[in-house]
Amino acid sequence: MTDNDSMSKPKPVILTCAQPTGLLTLGNYLGAVRNWSEMLENNECYFGIVDMHAITTPIKPSVLRNNVFQCVAQYVACGLDPEKCNQFVQSHVIGHSELAWILTCLTPIGELQRMTQFKDKVSKLGFKTAENESDLKFSHEGARSQSTISAGLLCYPVLMAADILLYNADLVPVGEDQKQHLELCRDLAQRFNHQYSETFKIPEPYLPKTGARIMSLTEPTKKMSKSDENQRSTLFLLDEPDLIKKKISSSVTDSGSEITAIPEKPGISNLLTIHSALSNQSLSDLEDRFAGKGYGALKNEVTEIISESLAPVRSKYKELINQKDYLSKILAEGAQSAQKRAYKILSKVYRKVGFPDRDRF
Numbered sequence: 001m002t003d004n005d006s007m008s009k010p011k012p013v014i015l016t017c018a019q020p021t022g023l024l025t026l027g028n029y030l031g032a033v034r035n036w037s038e039m040l041e042n043n044e045c046y047f048g049i050v051d052m053h054a055i056t057t058p059i060k061p062s063v064l065r066n067n068v069f070q071c072v073a074q075y076v077a078c079g080l081d082p083e084k085c086n087q088f089v090q091s092h093v094i095g096h097s098e099l100a101w102i103l104t105c106l107t108p109i110g111e112l113q114r115m116t117q118f119k120d121k122v123s124k125l126g127f128k129t130a131e132n133e134s135d136l137k138f139s140h141e142g143a144r145s146q147s148t149i150s151a152g153l154l155c156y157p158v159l160m161a162a163d164i165l166l167y168n169a170d171l172v173p174v175g176e177d178q179k180q181h182l183e184l185c186r187d188l189a190q191r192f193n194h195q196y197s198e199t200f201k202i203p204e205p206y207l208p209k210t211g212a213r214i215m216s217l218t219e220p221t222k223k224m225s226k227s228d229e230n231q232r233s234t235l236f237l238l239d240e241p242d243l244i245k246k247k248i249s250s251s252v253t254d255s256g257s258e259i260t261a262i263p264e265k266p267g268i269s270n271l272l273t274i275h276s277a278l279s280n281q282s283l284s285d286l287e288d289r290f291a292g293k294g295y296g297a298l299k300n301e302v303t304e305i306i307s308e309s310l311a312p313v314r315s316k317y318k319e320l321i322n323q324k325d326y327l328s329k330i331l332a333e334g335a336q337s338a339q340k341r342a343y344k345i346l347s348k349v350y351r352k353v354g355f356p357d358r359d360r361f
Helices: 003-008 026-039 061-077 096-104 109-113 116-123 140-144 151-165 176-196 241-249 266-279 283-289 295-320 324-353
Strands: 013-018 044-049 086-089 127-129 136-138 171-173 204-206
Touching: 013 026, 013 151, 026 044, 026 171, 026 266, 026 295, 044 061, 044 324, 061 086, 061 295, 061 324, 086 324, 096 151, 096 176, 096 324, 109 116, 109 151, 116 151, 116 176, 151 176, 176 324, 241 295, 266 283, 266 295
Parallel strands: 013 044, 013 171, 044 086, 171 204
Antiparallel strands: 127 136
């Protein structure tokens, strides 16, 4: 291959989407968003803010609109340079729902009912799955709340597949909880290609440098979550230093005085993981540094490094969140680029399934 051939070779397309569900956590940042910024130079990146997914559970319209602006402001503050990537709102691009309907017609309902996330969500509403996991059975209480489960919640993974296939993405960054959804996406792409001829690339999972898995501060065997009812469990990117100190000070530690990252000490392991992710020091080096010291010394240093590391993010966010025109411009330009790519795929899909060309009428 000549240098010119190498230079003209298109960059791999990477797409990742997230719901606008409020403020990002330290876990979101260290486990995903910080790594996304490292993908920008060598890939064509699309970052979708999926507001259509957000309405599968009730949310006030004003809150949803505000969350979209919060989301893009946090992304830029975390290093997602809008000059090097495309950030867009799902509902601003024609094709997501259209392709989702076509893919839904190729999806057996049993596959959707077997999705782990769907079963987890409906179980919280008093439902349980049948033994063969192909049908839902309803408890006495669950039957009364049946109307609270929308078809959108069931079809959520198909819309997610459409989000990916609409851009013919080569690679998709996914966490552990989304691997099953990516497998469905790959299955649907193959099913469509088999039925209508080769159309979609089969997307591969993108495995960037391993992101830190940050756990709850109060229940360190559970992943840190923005929806945790106990706010002391979660560190948010925009938490001020005093609040960070309060949360770290009250974080769960373990029996014994040794500061070591072992499964038997999940609380201390979590604090060491946070420190390591932000300081770039290995866990073993940190264990040596804190040998013979108490938990208080570790918590004080973790508090300090979190506050210092997130200070630029907080500062940039505060500057951006009041610049609604600028944020809207980022989303408008991102949607324009996304729409060009989406139309190419959508027109091809329409032709394959037999929809008549409207320009002929």
